[in-house]
Amino acid sequence: MESRTLISGCSSNSRISLIGRSEKSIDLSLVRSQKLVFLKTQNFSKLDLKWVGARRGVECRSSVERVEGVVGVEGFESESSVGLRRKKLGVFVSGGGSNFRSIHDGTVGGSVHGDVAVVVTNKPECGGAEYARGKGIPVIVFPKGSNSSDGVSAADLVDALRAYGVDFVLLAGYLKLIPVELVRAYPKSILNIHPALLPAFGGKGYYGMKVHKAVIASGARFSGPTVHFVDEHYDTGRILAQGVVPVLASDTAEELAARVLHEEHKLYVEATSALCDERIVWREDGVPLIRSDRVIRPAELFLAREKKEEKLKPIELLFYTGNFRNYLQKLFSGAILLCSGVCSLSQNCGPELDSSQMKSFAA
Numbered sequence: 201m202e203s204r205t206l207i208s209g210c211s212s213n214s215r216i217s218l219i220g221r222s223e224k225s226i227d228l229s230l231v232r233s234q235k236l237v238f239l240k241t242q243n244f245s246k247l248d249l250k251w252v253g254a255r256r257g258v259e260c261r262s263s264v265e266r267v268e269g270v271v272g273v274e275g276f277e278s279e280s281s282v283g284l285r286r287k288k289l290g291v292f293v294s295g296g297g298s299n300f301r302s303i304h305d306g307t308v309g310g311s312v313h314g315d316v317a318v319v320v321t322n323k324p325e326c327g328g329a330e331y332a333r334g335k336g337i338p339v340i341v342f343p344k345g346s347n348s349s350d351g352v353s354a355a356d357l358v359d360a361l362r363a364y365g366v367d368f369v370l371l372a373g374y375l376k377l378i379p380v381e382l383v384r385a386y387p388k389s390i391l392n393i394h395p396a397l398l399p400a401f402g403g404k405g406y407y408g409m410k411v412h413k414a415v416i417a418s419g420a421r422f423s424g425p426t427v428h429f430v431d432e433h434y435d436t437g438r439i440l441a442q443g444v445v446p447v448l449a450s451d452t453a454e455e456l457a458a459r460v461l462h463e464e465h466k467l468y469v470e471a472t473s474a475l476c477d478e479r480i481v482w483r484e485d486g487v488p489l490i491r492s493d494r495v496i497r498p499a500e501l502f503l504a505r506e507k508k509e510e511k512l513k514p515i516e517l518l519f520y521t522g523n524f525r526n527y528l529q530k531l532f533s534g535a536i537l538l539c540s541g542v543c544s545l546s547q548n549c550g551p552e553l554d555s556s557q558m559k560s561f562a563a
């Protein structure tokens with residue numbers, strides 16, 4: 201049985217679903233080295249995976265599953281995009297296209313490991329389409345205008361996206377319902393950004409200023425953008441990321457829109473970057489999560505270097521796993537607890553520490 205999974209830095213105790221035909225989830229206690237990955241399946245048989253030649257994948261020695269997509273890590277730089285193929289993006293717009301422009305800037309500037317291959321719009325004269333033409337990016341009109349020959353059908357749209365090699369579809373202010381044909385052709389691969397905190401203030405009729413007017417009228421104290429996966433209905437797909445901004449008592453819809461839009465630009469680039477870096481994992485209950493960085497269980501990190509095998513020292517690992525900050529925080533909070541404990545025991549100057557508190561800094 202062939203299955204494909206994206207092993208790109210899942211944390212040691214996360215569960216990810218194998219993307220592809222197999223729905224079997226595997227329990228990753230991931231140890232990643234330049235070319236060696238140890239993987240524990242859910243039946244706890246330890247699989248030693250070895251790099252198989254130039255093919256971008258590994259073969260499980262003791263399993264019928266063939267796992268692909270493991271990214272070799274040259275040296276130990278951040279693996280977020282090292283060795284990963286640049287992804288191709290199809291961006292859908294209907295308006296000014298500021299989110300599209302932010303994402304395009306990210307692909308040029310390097311924060312997004314991908315390229316905008318094609319832009320799709322229902323408004324061929326909109327700002328986003330104009331911007332795309334100026335950058336030499338092809339523009340497709342969908343759906344067809346009622347009184348114009350321009351535009352493609354849903355089936356032709358899927359074919360066109362495939363022809364451009366599109367890996368992921370990003371809706372960026374697109375105001376039409378994505379047809380079920382496209383949703384099914386790109387499972388877990390279509391994102392949308394909505395200018396409110398879904399599931400509130402979403403669905404048919406909730407777009408543009410209408411959203412912000414509804415938020416203000418509701419008396420909500422906070423709002424913010426939501427990036428979510430797209431299913432066949434408006435705004436009901438799985439939420440991937442959200443940002444929060446305050447709603448001021450004096451806000452007009454335009455002022456709130458501008459505040460949310462500023463947050464959108466940051467959030468959508470981060471989410472797109474994670475998508476292109478294959479840093480999105482799916483929790484067992486179906487909630488998608490963004491892995492911000494590679495977390496490797498220190499005790500198990502074995503690094504096969506070119507000539508010799510060696511284990512990184514724990515202090516070195518902390519730098520690699522990015523937990524150094526957490527380590528210091530725990531160290532200092534433990535020290536503070538200890539001091540306050542000693543103080544209260546010796547001078548009774550503070551609250552008595554009960555046994556659970558005493559235990560806490562032993563942890």
Ligand SMILES: Nc1nc2c(c(=O)[nH]1)N[C@@H](CN(C=O)c1ccc(C(=O)N[C@@H](CCC(=O)O)C(=O)O)cc1)CN2
Nearest residue numbers: 374375376377378394403404405407431432433434435
């Ligand atoms: N299948 C999906 N298609 C789209 C989604 C989605 O989640 N699933 N998201 C929308 C974007 N969107 C909110 O984020 C949204 C856009 C438009 C509407 C809406 O009510 N549109 C009007 C028509 C507006 C117009 O033509 O100017 C309508 O359908 O009556 C709601 C939500 C993009 N597509």
Ligand SMILES: NCC(=O)N[C@@H]1O[C@H](COP(=O)([O-])[O-])[C@@H](O)[C@H]1O
Nearest residue numbers: 295296297298299373394395407408
């Ligand atoms: N429900 C969909 C919706 O309202 N989308 C919103 O349209 C605006 C498009 O701006 P842009 O064209 O400048 O990116 C953005 O605020 C986006 O959240």
